[in-house]
Amino acid sequence: MKSHPYVSYQKHVQCLHEYNKHFHQIDKNIDTLIYFHDIGKLNKLFQTRILKIEKGLPVKKNQADNHAVLSMFIYLLNEIYVKKRNDYKEIFKEANIIRGHHGYLKTIKEFVNYFSEINKDILIEGLEAIYTSDSELGIAFRNFLNEFKQKRSLIDFKKLFMNVDWSIDDTIDMQLKLSRLVDCDRLAAMRKSKFNKRDVETLSLFNFTQEYINRLPKLNDDNDLTKIRNMIDLEKWRKRPKAGIYSLTLPTGAGKTLTALKIMEWWDEGNKSIMVVPFLAVTDQTEKIIRDIYKNYPNNEGAIGGRLISSHHSMSNGKYDIEDDSDDWSMIERWSGSIVITTTVQFFETLMSRNASKLRKLHNTYGATIVIDEPQGISYKYWQQLRGLLPIWAKKLQWRVILLSATPPSLTKETVKMIDNEYELYTYLRRTRLITEKSVSSIDEWIHKAWELTKNNNSILWIVNKKKIAYEIYEKVRNALDREVICITAQETPLKRMVLVDKIKKMIKENKKVLVISTQVLEAGVDLDFDVGVRELAPMPILIQFAGRINRKAVKERSDVYVLPFKNSKYSIYHEEEYNHTLTIINKYNNIINESDYLKASNEYFLMCEQKPPVIDNTYINAYKNFTKELDKFSLIENDYTVNAIVLEGHDDEIKQMFEKVTGEKYINLDELINTYCNKDVILFNERRKFRQILNLFSINTHKDQVIEFEHPRLKGLYYIKNN
Numbered sequence: 001m002k003s004h005p006y007v008s009y010q011k012h013v014q015c016l017h018e019y020n021k022h023f024h025q026i027d028k029n030i031d032t033l034i035y036f037h038d039i040g041k042l043n044k045l046f047q048t049r050i051l052k053i054e055k056g057l058p059v060k061k062n063q064a065d066n067h068a069v070l071s072m073f074i075y076l077l078n079e080i081y082v083k084k085r086n087d088y089k090e091i092f093k094e095a096n097i098i099r100g101h102h103g104y105l106k107t108i109k110e111f112v113n114y115f116s117e118i119n120k121d122i123l124i125e126g127l128e129a130i131y132t133s134d135s136e137l138g139i140a141f142r143n144f145l146n147e148f149k150q151k152r153s154l155i156d157f158k159k160l161f162m163n164v165d166w167s168i169d170d171t172i173d174m175q176l177k178l179s180r181l182v183d184c185d186r187l188a189a190m191r192k193s194k195f196n197k198r199d200v201e202t203l204s205l206f207n208f209t210q211e212y213i214n215r216l217p218k219l220n221d222d223n224d225l226t227k228i229r230n231m232i233d234l235e236k237w238r239k240r241p242k243a244g245i246y247s248l249t250l251p252t253g254a255g256k257t258l259t260a261l262k263i264m265e266w267w268d269e270g271n272k273s274i275m276v277v278p279f280l281a282v283t284d285q286t287e288k289i290i291r292d293i294y295k296n297y298p299n300n301e302g303a304i305g306g307r308l309i310s311s312h313h314s315m316s317n318g319k320y321d322i323e324d325d326s327d328d329w330s331m332i333e334r335w336s337g338s339i340v341i342t343t344t345v346q347f348f349e350t351l352m353s354r355n356a357s358k359l360r361k362l363h364n365t366y367g368a369t370i371v372i373d374e375p376q377g378i379s380y381k382y383w384q385q386l387r388g389l390l391p392i393w394a395k396k397l398q399w400r401v402i403l404l405s406a407t408p409p410s411l412t413k414e415t416v417k418m419i420d421n422e423y424e425l426y427t428y429l430r431r432t433r434l435i436t437e438k439s440v441s442s443i444d445e446w447i448h449k450a451w452e453l454t455k456n457n458n459s460i461l462w463i464v465n466k467k468k469i470a471y472e473i474y475e476k477v478r479n480a481l482d483r484e485v486i487c488i489t490a491q492e493t494p495l496k497r498m499v500l501v502d503k504i505k506k507m508i509k510e511n512k513k514v515l516v517i518s519t520q521v522l523e524a525g526v527d528l529d530f531d532v533g534v535r536e537l538a539p540m541p542i543l544i545q546f547a548g549r550i551n552r553k554a555v556k557e558r559s560d561v562y563v564l565p566f567k568n569s570k571y572s573i574y575h576e577e578e579y580n581h582t583l584t585i586i587n588k589y590n591n592i593i594n595e596s597d598y599l600k601a602s603n604e605y606f607l608m609c610e611q612k613p614p615v616i617d618n619t620y621i622n623a624y625k626n627f628t629k630e631l632d633k634f635s636l637i638e639n640d641y642t643v644n645a646i647v648l649e650g651h652d653d654e655i656k657q658m659f660e661k662v663t664g665e666k667y668i669n670l671d672e673l674i675n676t677y678c679n680k681d682v683i684l685f686n687e688r689r690k691f692r693q694i695l696n697l698f699s700i701n702t703h704k705d706q707v708i709e710f711e712h713p714r715l716k717g718l719y720y721i722k723n724n
Helices: 009-021 031-036 044-054 067-082 088-100 108-117 120-128 136-150 155-160 168-190 209-215 224-231 256-266 280-293 328-333 344-351 380-397 422-427 443-454 467-477 494-509 540-547 576-588 595-611 619-626 629-633 653-663 670-679 685-697
Strands: 002-004 244-249 273-277 309-312 339-343 369-373 400-405 432-436 459-463 484-488 514-518 532-535 559-563 592-594 642-646 699-703 707-709 719-721
Touching: 002 009, 002 044, 009 031, 009 168, 031 067, 031 088, 031 168, 067 088, 067 120, 067 136, 088 108, 088 168, 108 155, 120 136, 168 380, 168 619, 209 256, 209 280, 224 422, 244 256, 244 380, 256 273, 256 280, 256 369, 256 400, 273 280, 273 344, 280 309, 280 339, 309 328, 339 344, 344 380, 380 400, 380 619, 422 595, 432 540, 432 595, 443 459, 443 467, 443 532, 443 559, 467 484, 467 514, 484 494, 494 514, 494 653, 494 685, 532 540, 540 559, 540 576, 540 595, 576 595, 592 595, 619 629, 653 685, 670 685, 685 699
Parallel strands: 244 400, 273 339, 273 369, 309 339, 369 400, 432 559, 459 514, 459 532, 484 514, 532 559, 642 719
Antiparallel strands: 432 592, 642 699, 707 719
């Protein structure tokens, strides 16, 4: 009997058991799930199909050899009719996992209704094709099948699960069991059922970060940042604390990322460390720092690929380990590295998922140190729900979560502050001050006022809330000023943004005159240091983040950062209450907020949000708790009117060079890439992933009415831009 082409069923199951033994014991033993998940493959129709595949013959799928459905029914028979179990909630979880291990978990309602949708004749055809033995299960199976054909109904199963009492713990438990089963299954399949211990090893981090810090150029002793860094005392956190939520509040420029990496090393103890960054624009910057820190890792083992450092997001280069013939993307997607770099969107949308592929990595986070960088950037609508779930996830998965920020959002009562003197740190800061100007009525007025406020500086940053406004300002000023003008928004492809950020950094370093017009993409975590800035009105923490892009290294004695509101609400993208709370705080400080008061002003803002929330929404926490279909709507990116579309043209030499730098491969024209992909007879899993990853580098989110859907069936669901 075969489970996969050229792999015996018995060997495959044994390999799953071997992988399972090497993982953290985070739930009940899943040996039963391993035994039953593929038992439906012992089906004459399925075995015939595998033989045809081995001989290179064409094959057709038959509904009667759907092994996941058959496996689930054999499992139900064994647990309910042979073992006589009556803990139907646990049986529901496990049956749902077996049925969904190649797709997704069904909600409680979907699973109950599923028994009304199954075609009984096709099910019987599949069950009759199962090879049986004279074991207790084999005899019971034959007896049940005869009874089932004559008088037993599928409704009998449905009734067992109709009144399941559910909780958040049950949701997490089911996700974890699915995660573990899927990971073991896919590792075994990828390795052709030959266990590879390297797959489950976590390399030690050692203490490389302090050595890296010692090599960095030193600031002057009288520099504000030097004083603050000397005040930061985290020695009491060297010993790994209990699982929970921790808050690390440090001013912008004080070395938050490096401090978090030191703590990751202290708390290592053979567990993973996960760095969750707010935007794709920051992942490249963070990854460069981390790879530089560990470039002298002993024998460089794993550091070149992903065994030590694994970067998982849409711009990852797909390289896992150059000494390994594994499916690179499969290993990256399971978060194999000792240090995993991912995005806020990827992290939370994994946790809120019922998709087997997304959830595969979940059990690999057990015991991890998880640094969530700039959590205040998450919309309040989502944060008010996610912060309630974080302590539950931390307890169940034994996480140590560090919320890393200069202006942390509202925290749960369980959160432990890692720095006692966080307010004192800010008292020495005088790099910037936020000055709010009188509101203006038009874009032309905004441009005129912004230029008057900033024209005497070399590097200038203007940020507005909407992409459309940014481009309108750019078109009006790009040929009218005494400097180069650069516009950078989410309407540039990831590759284009990387090219522009590199160009901006170089111009700032060379003290050249440059004006950058942008949106929120340059605000949180991007290491740029402008002389002066003007920003449209936004919530208080976002204004403070913006100030962190100005005089970042305290080279100037002080820089003014201007807030320039529009009178007209048509320019707004935030909730009215968010603006009202911000304006209340601005008025309290008489329109000028010094950097020493930034943390205080931010905390005042979040306190006002708690007292008068901009929005009250429990949709997703309720969906997670009750495991309902609303969970599928969860997304940190609100895109009701947009789709992801590919920009097919406009790839200049700089774009091509950046492509080769990011992917490590020679640039290929997208038309050629797409034609090659569509014309291949067979597309391997890793080729499909690599193809999508390359397309992501050239993609943007845009209005649905601006795109055309590809016609080729292999490109179903993909779009390209009508007019570049």
